[in-house]
Amino acid sequence: MPSVCLPDGSSRVISPGLTARELAESIGRKLAQAAIAAVVDGEVRDLSAPLPETENTKVKLLTDRDPEALEVLRHSCAHIMARAVVRLFPGSQLAFGPALENGFYYDIESPTPIREEDFPRIEEEMRRLISLEEPFERFERPVEQARELVRDMGQKLKVEHIDEDLARFPSLSFYRQGEFVDLCRGPHIPHAGKVGAFKLMSLAGAYWKGDAGRQQLQRLYATAFFSQKDLDAYLKQLEEAKKRDHRVLGKQLHLFTISPLAGPGLILWMPKGALIRGLLEQFLRDELVRRGYDPVYTPHVGRLEMYRTSGHFPYYRDAQFPPLYHHPAASALDLLQYRLASGPLDEAREREMGLFLSQASLVIPGYTEAKTPAAKLEATARQAAEILRLHSINLPDFDRAVGSEAQAKALLVWLERQEGYLLKPMNCPHHIQIFKAVQRSYRDLPVRLAEFGTVYRYEQTGELSGMTRVRGFTQDDAHLFVTPEQVEEELRANIELVRFVLKTLGLGDYRVRIGLRAKGSDKYVGSDDDWNAAEAALLRIVKSLDMPHTAEEGEAAFYGPKIDFVVRDCIGREWQLGTVQLDYNLPRRFDLEYIGADNKAHRPVMIHRAPFGSMERFMGILIEHFAGAFPTWLAPEQVRVLPVSEKAAEYARGVEARLRAAGLRATSDLGSDKIGARIRAATLDKVPYMAVVGEKEAQSGGVAARDRVAGDLGTMGVDEFIARLDAEIRARRLPGG
C-alpha cells in the first residue's frame, strides 16, 4: 500500500491517485485552505499533483510561512503579470519569467515598448486577474504537440526554446489560467487569489537567453508577497538600504567625490574619507606585519614587456587602459598587430573586435567593406605597411611575411623593441620582480609581500557605480611565495586574518565560496597532483574552521583554485569581498625558483590574496554597513565641542585644545546658532561625541558629554571624558557594542 510520511514523523496510508490537496483535506480543513504547494521527496510540487504510489513518501505541505512557498507564489505572479501584459500589449512575445530571491521578472518582447508609465495599468489589470481567483491548471503535451500549441499561440520565443533546449523531453507541461496558457515547468499556487500583495519594481533590458549576440528583450522586475504587511516591510527595507547608499552618504558626509572631469570611475578621496582610509590601512598593515608580511611599494606603471611575460597584455586588453608608447606610430601598429594576431574571426567575435577597434579610434581603410575574414586581414596588413612607410620604419621581415600570423610576428618583434608602459592592471608581476631580486632558499619561504597597490582597469561605462565598481582601485594586496607543503597553513592563516579583521569591523557574519576545477576540462595549468592537493586543502580548512561554505565546480581560475569571501552586513545584505587564489601559472611564466633542502632548484607556488578586495569597495561597504556613523576609532571627527553661548567660547577653545593634545580628533562649533541647532548639526554629521560647555562647566572645569545616539551622558571632568573615549578607541568598540 502506498503511504506518506509527514514532517511530524507520523505516517499515513493513502489511496492510489490521492493528491496533496486531498491529503491536506484529510488532515484538516484549515491546512487544506492554507496549503500553497507540497514538498514531495524534496521536490516542490503542485497541490493538484497525485502523490507517488510508493511507500513512506516524504510529504510536507507548504503554507505561506515557508520560504519555498514564497518562491512558488512569485513564479505564479510572474504568470499573472505576463497575462496582464499580453492583454494590454497584444502580440507580446514571452520569454522567461522566473522567481528571484526578492521577487521575480518576466522577459517580454512587445510590439510597442512597455514604459514605466504603463506600470499602473499593468498593476490594475493584475489586481483584476487576482480577484478572479482562477486556478492554475496544469496539463501536458507530447513535445511535437507542445510545439504546435505555442506556435499557434504565436509565441515564437517559446517555439525557439523548445527547438533549442526542450526537444529532448518526451512531454512538456503547460499551465492554464483562463484564456492564458504558458509553457512552464511549475509548480504553481492553487489559484491567483493567494497573491496577497505585489508591486512592479523596474524595467530593464535583457538578452534573450542571456546571450549578448541575440535580441534584447524588456525585463519587467516585480515582487510579490502573501500579505500587504510583508510587502510594506520589504519596501521599507529597500528605503533603509537607500538611506545607507554610500554614494548618498559619501556626498553628504564629504567622504569622497567623483568628478567627470577627473574621470568617471576614479575616486577622489576627500579629507574625511582619506582619514578613515588611512586608519584602516594602518590597522591592516599593523596586523599584516604582526603576521609575518613584508610591506613593499611598487609603481603605478610597468613595462609592457613584463605584462607580456605575465600574460596580462595583450590578452585582457579590452579591460585595460590603452598602453603608453613613446613611438608615435606604436599605438596604431600595436592595435593592427593585435588584429592580425587574432587571425580570421567568426561573426560574433568580429563584432566584438569591431567595437574594440572603434573604441580605440583605429580606422583601417577598406576594413568594414571587406566581406571575408581574409580580406579584413589583408586590409589590416595594408594599413600596417602604410604606417611603417609613413614613419620610415624599415621592417623587411614584415614585407617578406606571408599570412597574418607571420605579419603579426614581425610587427611584434618591432613592438617589443619599443619603449612601452601599461597602467598596472595587477600588482603580482611587480611583486614577482621583488621576489626574484634575491636568491631564495627554502628557509626564507614563505615570502609574503604586501602592498596597498593601486591598479587600473577599464571597466565598461555601464559598469561603473560609486566606489564599488571603479576604474582605479587600491587592493589590500599581497603575494605569498610558498612551498607546496606550506599552502595549507598559509591559507588557514589567511582565513584567520580575515576573520579577525572583519570581526573588528562588525562584519563577523560571512561565508566562503570555494572555486574548484570543472571536471574533465583541459583549460587549467599546473599538475593534477598539485590541483588535487590544493583543492583538498581548501575543503579541509573550511571544514576544520567550521565555517559556512559552498564549493562550486568550474569556478576556479585557470591557474588555480580560489576562495571568495562573502560577508553579510547588519541589514542582511551580502557583499562579495576579495579572493584568495592559488597560482601555478605565474611562477612558471617568470621562472621562479628557490633552493630546496636538497640543494636543487624548486618552483614555488604563489598565493594571491586581497581579502577585502579594494580599499574603495571596502570603504563603500563600510559606509553602508555603519550607515555613515563610523565607530569612534574610525570617525573622522570624534568630538565636537559646543559652547552654550559665546560667553563659554574661550573655555570651549581650551577644552578642544586639551582633547587634541590627548590625540582626539576634536573641533569646536562657535557659530551663533542656538545650542539645539548645533547639536542637531553635529548629530547629522555623525560625530560620535559632543562636549557641551556653558558657564557651569567653565566653573567646574568639566564637560556635559553627549553621545550621538544615546544623548546626554551627564557632566564629567575633561580627563574622565578623555579616558572614556580613549578606552573606546583602543578597544575599537563598535556602535552599540
Next chain:
RNA sequence: GCUAGCGUAGCUCAACGGUAGAGCACUGGUUUUGUAAACCAGUGGUUGUGGGUUCAAAUCCCACCGCUAGCUCCA
C-alpha cells in the same frame, strides 16, 4: 558596450513652449542662547555641452558627456 530613464543654485526638488523659483546650506546682521532646526536680510543659475526647430526653448528634435536601474563583461 546594449536597453530604459534622468541631468535646473553647493544639496533636495519645483517650473514642462511665454519674465527660472522654494527649502536647506552659505554670507552679513539681530539674538547670548542649556541638549535634534531662533529671527531678518543677502549672495548664488548662459537650466550638463554643442547644434537644430520656433517670434519665443529648462521645456520639442539630434549628437556628445555624465548619472541611475538592469543586461553583457569582470585576469
